[in-house]
Amino acid sequence: MIAAIVAFLAACNPAAALVALAHDRRTDRPLPVVAGAAVALSALVVAGAASQSILDALDVNLGTFRVGAGAVLVVSGLRWLFAGAPRDAIEPETDLRLAGFVAFPTLFTPSAAVVAISVGAAEGTVTVLVGAGIAIVLGAAGVYMRRSVPVALATAGVRLIGAGTVVVGAGLIVDGLRTL
Amino acid sequence: MNSSRRVRRALLTWIIGLTVLRVTFWAPEVCPPLTSTGARATAVASGDWIVANQEPNGHYLYGWNRNDSTPAEDYNLVRHAGVTMSLYQLTRAGEIDYLAPADLGLGWMLDRLEPAGDGLAFTDGSTAKLGASALLAVSLAQRRLATDDTSHDDALLGVARFLRGQQLADGSMLNFYDLDQQAPVPDETSVYATGEALWAMAMVHEAFPLEGYRAPAISTLDYLTTQRDIDEDFFPRPWPDQWAAYSLSEMAEWGLEEHHIDYARGLLNRYASFVRFDSQRGSSYGSLTHGAAPRGSGFGTWIEGLAALRTVTRVDARMADMAAGVDETLACGAARLAEDQVEATASAPSQEAGAWFYDDFTRMDDQQHAASGMLGAEPVLP
Numbered sequence: 001m002i003a004a005i006v007a008f009l010a011a012c013n014p015a016a017a018l019v020a021l022a023h024d025r026r027t028d029r030p031l032p033v034v035a036g037a038a039v040a041l042s043a044l045v046v047a048g049a050a051s052q053s054i055l056d057a058l059d060v061n062l063g064t065f066r067v068g069a070g071a072v073l074v075v076s077g078l079r080w081l082f083a084g085a086p087r088d089a090i091e092p093e094t095d096l097r098l099a100g101f102v103a104f105p106t107l108f109t110p111s112a113a114v115v116a117i118s119v120g121a122a123e124g125t126v127t128v129l130v131g132a133g134i135a136i137v138l139g140a141a142g143v144y145m146r147r148s149v150p151v152a153l154a155t156a157g158v159r160l161i162g163a164g165t166v167v168v169g170a171g172l173i174v175d176g177l178r179t180l
Numbered sequence: 181m182n183s184s185r186r187v188r189r190a191l192l193t194w195i196i197g198l199t200v201l202r203v204t205f206w207a208p209e210v211c212p213p214l215t216s217t218g219a220r221a222t223a224v225a226s227g228d229w230i231v232a233n234q235e236p237n238g239h240y241l242y243g244w245n246r247n248d249s250t251p252a253e254d255y256n257l258v259r260h261a262g263v264t265m266s267l268y269q270l271t272r273a274g275e276i277d278y279l280a281p282a283d284l285g286l287g288w289m290l291d292r293l294e295p296a297g298d299g300l301a302f303t304d305g306s307t308a309k310l311g312a313s314a315l316l317a318v319s320l321a322q323r324r325l326a327t328d329d330t331s332h333d334d335a336l337l338g339v340a341r342f343l344r345g346q347q348l349a350d351g352s353m354l355n356f357y358d359l360d361q362q363a364p365v366p367d368e369t370s371v372y373a374t375g376e377a378l379w380a381m382a383m384v385h386e387a388f389p390l391e392g393y394r395a396p397a398i399s400t401l402d403y404l405t406t407q408r409d410i411d412e413d414f415f416p417r418p419w420p421d422q423w424a425a426y427s428l429s430e431m432a433e434w435g436l437e438e439h440h441i442d443y444a445r446g447l448l449n450r451y452a453s454f455v456r457f458d459s460q461r462g463s464s465y466g467s468l469t470h471g472a473a474p475r476g477s478g479f480g481t482w483i484e485g486l487a488a489l490r491t492v493t494r495v496d497a498r499m500a501d502m503a504a505g506v507d508e509t510l511a512c513g514a515a516r517l518a519e520d521q522v523e524a525t526a527s528a529p530s531q532e533a534g535a536w537f538y539d540d541f542t543r544m545d546d547q548q549h550a551a552s553g554m555l556g557a558e559p560v561l562p
Contacts, residue, residue: 021183058202058206058208059208059209059210060206060207060208061209061456063449063452063453064206064209064456064457064460065206067205068201068204068205068206071201071205072197086186086189087186089182089183089185089186090182090183091183092184097183097184100187101183101186101187104187104190105186105187105190105191110193110194110197176453177416177449177450177453178446178453179449179452179453180448180449180452180502180505180506180509
């Protein structure tokens with residue numbers, strides 16, 4: 001369970017959520033943020049629940065999937081580590097668009113999706129719910145409270161967690177190679 | 181940046197990323213169908229290649245270039261012993277027609293036994309190589325199991341004494357013996373021969389439990405599972421060693437220790453990852469993204485290793501969780517290997533029928549390892 005939580009934190013990078021949206025508006029809309037987080041979490045849980053079907057559809061073994069999943073994390077981590085988070089976006093006007101943006105691409109990241117499938121296939125949906133839940137709640141809190149965190153600190157956090165993502169990704173690759 | 185633009189960019193990244201993953205890491209694993217009858221036919225065709233190209237004195241055809249239809253010039257005693265061993269495995273599996281050619285190959289080796297210390301070593305020069313004698317011992321032990329004939333017991337025990345004489349206190353095995361000096365050559369080891377000698381000592385203990393080979397075998401197993409790969413500078417570990425797998429299979433009923441099991445699990449996972457990667461070559465684009473398949477001998481050793489470790493999953497409860505997975509992987513690997521064999525048709529030359537070619541060249545151990553692997557895979561195939 002601990003490993004799954006760490007993997008989801010590395011994959012979602014809650015610090016990146018802190019800088020996903022620009023600081024140029026004074027809107028205070030917690031509801032769309034919560035809705036977006038719920039959608040992202042639901043998508044990850046569904047991915048975890050459907051993990052075996054996804055592996056069957058891809059015609060790959062869990063070990064093979066983990067090698068590719070690890071590569072996704074390594075690439076994402078290297079990007080966060082060296083280039084930082086993507087440029088911040090202007091906060092969408094409508095609540096619906098804001099919720100959508102929080103869900104994707106802010107919280108439902110490629111790394112989180114592959115970790116959900118990997119964890120779901122090995123440890124079950126409950127572990128996905130808990131691990132992804134913690135990471136998504138932290139990310140959503142970051143989106144909502146971004147104005148109270150200095151950008152420099154958030155950016156440093158993105159890079160720090162990015163380094164961790166690389167390590168987790170490498171571990172996932174090794175684990176994939178060691179999976180029967 | 182506009183948030184909609186950011187979403188579009190993210191979507192594009194997902195699409196490109198998934199496409200790249202699908203053709204590389206997540207290429208589909210393709211496992212063709214193969215029945216146990218098909219596996220046996222494949223093993224027999226391999227054996228037929230060995231026998232069809234054997235000389236009357238027992239010497240085998242070492243290799244064949246099909247580009248210019250020429251035989252390979254060199255020869256290798258370790259491989260001669262290994263090929264003979266596989267013919268005895270076929271005999272043990274009920275293919276008794278291979279007993280006579282196997283005995284021919286055995287006779288060629290027995291003619292080259294030389295006194296070495298208090299034992300006998302198989303060599304054609306002034307230096308005896310551990311692996312050649314080890315696989316001769318395994319051949320003799322396999323023959324004994326296949327025929328219940330004890331007429332070669334003195335030779336088997338003589339070779340076993342030579343093997344034991346090559347063992348150091350830490351369980352490692354010296355690779356060479358200098359016949360002129362009548363002493364082992366110090367400081368030279370071989371990654372192959374350690375496992376070969378271990379398997380031989382384990383089989384000798386099974387045949388002669390009172391001869392004192394249990395302790396030396398366990399000592400070398402301890403060394404091999406904990407230190408050998410470090411001493412030989414292998415990374416990642418464990419080095420895929422099918423001889424170690426055979427040894428573990430032989431010794432599983434003796435009661436393995438925790439570090440033996442850790443090693444066995446790692447070895448099994450290693451072979452499984454090889455087979456999975458190879459199965460991805462089976463997709464329409466797999467050969468482009470995953471390169472060319474390995475030669476038959478290399479692939480055959482994976483199947484041998486998996487088949488041997490499958491036995492351990494059946495015998496030792498600590499590996500029972502891997503039993504289903506190893507069956508699936510073994511079946512897939514055997515089917516992939518069988519696909520690449522040259523069909524034994526009436527029109528195929530005897531140097532090609534039943535062989536595996538790599539760069540238009542086949543070597544006798546391609547057929548040896550494939551035949552042994554196929555026999556080991558039979559139980560998991562429908």
